[in-house]
Amino acid sequence: MSADAVKIGSLELKNPVLTASGTFGYGLEYDDFFDVARLGGICTKGLSRHPRAGNPPERICETPAGMLNAIGLANVGVEAFCRDKLPTLRARGVTVVANIFASTVEDFVVIAERLDAENGVHAIELNVSCPNVTHGGIEFGKDPTLAAQVTAAVRRATRLPLWVKMSPEAGDIAEVARACEASGADAVTAINTIRGMALDVEGMKMRLANRTGGMSGPALRPIALRIVWELAEAVSIPVIGIGGIYTARDALEFLLAGASAIQVGTANFSDPCAALRVADGIHDFCARHALAPADLIGRARRAASPA
Amino acid sequence: MNARRRLMIARLARRESIGDAYHVLYFDVPDGLEGRAGQFLMVRGAEWGDAPLLPRPMSLLTSGAAPSILIKVFGEGTLRMARTEPGEPFALLGPLGLPWRAPDAERRPILVAGGVGVAPLLFLARELAERGVRALSLYGGRSARDLPLADELARVSELEVATEDGSRGERGRVTELLERHLSSASAASRGPGGTEGPTRTQGRTQTERPLAAKAAPSDAVEVFTCGPDRMMARVAQLCAERGVPCEASLETPMACGYGVCLGCPVPLNAGGYLYACTAGPCVDARRIDWRSGEHAPNRASPAGDP
Numbered sequence: 001m002s003a004d005a006v007k008i009g010s011l012e013l014k015n016p017v018l019t020a021s022g023t024f025g026y027g028l029e030y031d032d033f034f035d036v037a038r039l040g041g042i043c044t045k046g047l048s049r050h051p052r053a054g055n056p057p058e059r060i061c062e063t064p065a066g067m068l069n070a071i072g073l074a075n076v077g078v079e080a081f082c083r084d085k086l087p088t089l090r091a092r093g094v095t096v097v098a099n100i101f102a103s104t105v106e107d108f109v110v111i112a113e114r115l116d117a118e119n120g121v122h123a124i125e126l127n128v129s130c131p132n133v134t135h136g137g138i139e140f141g142k143d144p145t146l147a148a149q150v151t152a153a154v155r156r157a158t159r160l161p162l163w164v165k166m167s168p169e170a171g172d173i174a175e176v177a178r179a180c181e182a183s184g185a186d187a188v189t190a191i192n193t194i195r196g197m198a199l200d201v202e203g204m205k206m207r208l209a210n211r212t213g214g215m216s217g218p219a220l221r222p223i224a225l226r227i228v229w230e231l232a233e234a235v236s237i238p239v240i241g242i243g244g245i246y247t248a249r250d251a252l253e254f255l256l257a258g259a260s261a262i263q264v265g266t267a268n269f270s271d272p273c274a275a276l277r278v279a280d281g282i283h284d285f286c287a288r289h290a291l292a293p294a295d296l297i298g299r300a301r302r303a304a305s306p307a
Numbered sequence: 308m309n310a311r312r313r314l315m316i317a318r319l320a321r322r323e324s325i326g327d328a329y330h331v332l333y334f335d336v337p338d339g340l341e342g343r344a345g346q347f348l349m350v351r352g353a354e355w356g357d358a359p360l361l362p363r364p365m366s367l368l369t370s371g372a373a374p375s376i377l378i379k380v381f382g383e384g385t386l387r388m389a390r391t392e393p394g395e396p397f398a399l400l401g402p403l404g405l406p407w408r409a410p411d412a413e414r415r416p417i418l419v420a421g422g423v424g425v426a427p428l429l430f431l432a433r434e435l436a437e438r439g440v441r442a443l444s445l446y447g448g449r450s451a452r453d454l455p456l457a458d459e460l461a462r463v464s465e466l467e468v469a470t471e472d473g474s475r476g477e478r479g480r481v482t483e484l485l486e487r488h489l490s491s492a493s494a495a496s497r498g499p500g501g502t503e504g505p506t507r508t509q510g511r512t513q514t515e516r517p518l519a520a521k522a523a524p525s526d527a528v529e530v531f532t533c534g535p536d537r538m539m540a541r542v543a544q545l546c547a548e549r550g551v552p553c554e555a556s557l558e559t560p561m562a563c564g565y566g567v568c569l570g571c572p573v574p575l576n577a578g579g580y581l582y583a584c585t586a587g588p589c590v591d592a593r594r595i596d597w598r599s600g601e602h603a604p605n606r607a608s609p610a611g612d613p
Contacts, residue, residue: 022569023567023568024567025566025567029565029566029567032311032312032313033312033313033314045567045569053579053580054569054572054580055572056572056574057559057571057572057573057574057580058560059569059570059571059572060560060561060562060568060570061560062359062360062361064358065357065358065360066360067360067361067562069562069568069570071568071569071570074569074572074580217357217360218357218360219357246357266360266562268563268567269361269362269562269563269567269568270349270351270360270361270362270398270400270563271314271398271400272314272400272563272565273314
């Protein structure tokens with residue numbers, strides 16, 4: 001195990017930096033920029049059982065220190081992913097976390113079984129928190145009973161490590177996380193976007209065709225950090241932190257709060273090498289302090305007085 | 308075929324203001340940017356901090372060691388760009404997207420520009436001029452103030468102008484200029500078997516033309532267009548009706564510019580979407596479902612600045 005490596009249950013990552021689902025394509029769009037295998041891992045665009053075209057435009061708009069998106073889970077479908085994308089990722093030695101989405105428990109199971117049959121998928125991340133589709137998604141993630149059901153069903157369908165991506169809109173997110181842990185999740189990812197809205201004042205109408213969109217970016221970071229801190233307390237499985245991480249300093253905050261790894265999302269849009277920059281920055285910080293990333297996990301909690 | 312895409316930190320070399328609304332920004336890229344006409348950059352001030360957050364897609368006006376863009380002040384990002392001073396660092400990602408397809412040597416190019424959409428067309432007109440091809444440029448705007456770089460365009464092409472208030476060129480829309488040119492061009496070039504059947508043109512009936520007469524190459528045209536969606540929709544329609552090839556440079560908001568945010572879908576006639584960043588911005592206009600643009604609230608916004 002190299003000095004930068006961290007473990008998420010049984011899965012070893014080369015370093016604690018992954019890219020967030022929906023912000024990094026299928027990891028094959030980066031040939032001009034850097035070797036994606038240098039990252040701790042990539043989370044794929046959310047894969048559904050069948051291809052999806054996504055929502056009509058407008059799908060995105062900028063907000064203060066953030067953005068809204070309502071892509072609608074446009075993706076090639078799990079079959080095309082396995083056929084057209086995965087072989088290249090596997091050959092390149094990329095650590096692949098397949099993010100999956102469905103509107104029924106049965107479809108979640110079908111997708112997981114399909115991925116389980118492939119070499120080169122290192123973990124599955126359940127998207128039970130997408131705010132931009134009419135059915136499924138966030139409905140599973142807001143309710144501990146439904147979240148437990150889908151987690152348990154997928155758990156039975158695959159031997160792969162299973163991560164569940166939390167919605168910040170669950171009434172009691174710690175309860176949802178505990179329900180997922182009890183149903184066999186190996187880690188929880190926190191957080192997905194928070195629903196927001198923006199209007200075009202001159203046009204007197206919605207900016208997004210979907211009316212609402214998931215908010216991401218630096219504006220989200222303090223909320224995500226607080227939730228990661230709470231979840232690290234609530235569950236004993238690893239927490240993977242995500243929410244507005246742009247720099248190594250941002251990432252270190254999440255590690256110190258209790259995240260075992262982090263995901264870089266919106267930052268990829270303005271800098272395709274953002275995740276690599278963050279990983280290098282964490283490495284430098286650790287070298288300066290003669291520590292390994294694993295030593296940082298939850299370190300700020302030691303100094304915290306009981307809440 | 309296309310140059311490798313990269314993220315550069317480049318300092319502003321100079322800013323040329325054209326009134327308050329339009330500015331040309333030149334960047335200092337010592338090792339040169341190998342962008343082609345029709346390609347674009349994602350542009351963001353390197354010291355903007357967290358807001359405005361996203362880079363702005365901007366068509367290249369020139370390439371090389373001093374690549375440049377034309378901006379119109381529309382939102383916060385373009386306002387910052389309009390106030391930038393030489394030496395300010397910018398993050399430039401590019402060159403991105405598909406360039407204009409190679410002009411057909413057998414057809415005369417007609418460039419139809421609306422306002423800030425002139426940038427990729429002026430780039431194209433300059434390239435054509437270097438090869439000895441003088442394009443016909445039709446340039447429209449609300450008023451004379453909305454025709455940035457019109458004089459530059461006149462230097463490298465034959466320019467005709469239309470403004471809605473009549474303050475420069477003809478009063479009216481640029482699409483009316485195009486319609487007139489296409490009517491005369493198609494009248495001259497349409498031989499037997501033309502798409503509209505037998506018609507009386509220029510005082511002759513078709514049968515008066517020798518049967519062997521094919522359209523002379525000099526009569527055939529093709530159109531390249533960039534501007535507001537409604538303008539391009541009309542240009543595309545006029546061309547489609549006459550069987551004239553038409554290439555359009557799409558403008559939509561986008562967050563990444565390189566194919567991962569999926570924020571720039573453009574509806575296709577065949578159903579589904581193409582992503583303007585990687586399957587465009589330059590596309591065959593016949594592929595686009597232009598009607599659906601009317602339902603999109605921000606499609607007319609220049610370069611996606613919200």
